[in-house]
Structure formats: structure tokens, C-alpha cells
Amino acid sequence: MRSEEQHKDAPGQLALIQALVNTHYGQARHVHRELTTMEHLRTWLIAHRLIAESIPITEGDFRRVLQVREALRGFLRRNTDGENGPGSVELLNTLASNAPLTVRFQPNGLPVLEPDIAGVDGVIACLVSIVFTAMIDGTWGRLKVCRNERCQKAFYDTSKNHSGVWCSMTGCGSRSKARVYRQRHIAQTQDEPVDAPPTRARNGVENVSKK
Secondary structure, eight states: OOOGGGEEOOSTTHHHHHHHHTTEEOOGGGOEEOOOSHHHHHHHHHHTTSSOTTOOOOHHHHHHHHHHHHHHHHHHHHHHHSOOOTTHHHHHHHHHTTSOEEEEEOTTSOEEEEESSOHHHHHHHHHHHHHHHHHHHTOGGGEEEOSOTTTOOEEEEOOTTSOOOOSOIIIIIHHHHHHHHHHHHHHHHHHSOOOOOOOBOTTSOBOOOOO
8 A cells, every 4th residue: 555655745846836736725624725815925935935025916926826826736637637627738828928938058068947037927937947847857747636626735646656646545545435435335235126025915915925
């Protein structure tokens, strides 16, 4: 059985994508929300060294970052189940079109993609560059969202065969197995033949077959 240690933080800068997606996951009493106001977003971006403290955040910036977050969640859903979230590709392409990147060569001669614009558009460009790099180096496919539609928390799957689909086996995984078991039990019960009630003669006496 897969242990909890197989669900860890993503490596390197990919952890930033995981952190952004996980600013909102779950539903009802299990919901987790971090970015509910422009000030929350500004604080989060500063804490992750994505913008300087002097950079203001507008309502449009706030809306676009949340759109990027959900588009990325849709991308991660493909890593879990092979299907993108509805409209995630088109939305991310639209947002990325205003977030240009440029190639920079490091002292070791290796190229990296860097934002060619400041502000929140630069943040979006940075996120896109991280996704692109992770797709190239092979780490992207292990970053997934929980298959549980009521959760969708991002997790990094460290299982050998890339088979992880739950953010937690003791949480979402266990609840899913219990739900499947109950559904199977109900289905089996409904399929069982029901004994026919004894027939009665016209005079009210039960007809019993003679041995």
C-alpha cells in the first residue's frame, strides 16, 4: 500500500505552482481559501518573492491570477486522469499572451526563460516559464490534483509508477474506497433474487406444494 510519504512538495520552482493551486481547494467544512482579497494576493506574492512591496495590485490583477490558478488546476487534472479541465488550455493561452518571456543565458551557459514584463503580468510569465521548464525536465507529470472532485488539492506523486490519484490515502483515498464499497454492496443487494410470496387459494388457505 502506498504510504503518505509518497505525496510530497514538488521540487524546485514547481513547488510554486503547487502552492498557488493550493491557495484554494476542498468544499464545505473542508474548504481551504487563502486568496480572498487583493490584499491577500499582494501579501502572498510578496511572501513568494514574485513582486516588490511597492507594486500595487488591481482588481483586474486579482481576477487574472485566480484565473491562472484554475487554468493550472485544469492542466494538473490531465496528469491525474488524462483530461484537461474545460477551457483551461484556451484560458491559459489568452492570459500568457500578455505575459511575454525572453531567453537568458546563465553563467554556466544554460538558457532559462525569464519574464520580459513587470508587475502581475510578469508573475504570470514566471508561472508559465515554470510550467514549460517542468514539462521539459519531466517533473510536470508528477504534479497532480486529487481525483476527489470535492478536494482537488495539488500533490506531487512520488510513486514509482506514477499511479497516485489521491492527495491522501488516509483521507480522500480511504473515503473513495469506502464509497465504492457501499455502492457495490447496494448493487449486489438489488441484484439478489427476491423469494416469491406464497400463493393463496381462493378459500384463503395457502397452496403448499406436496413433497
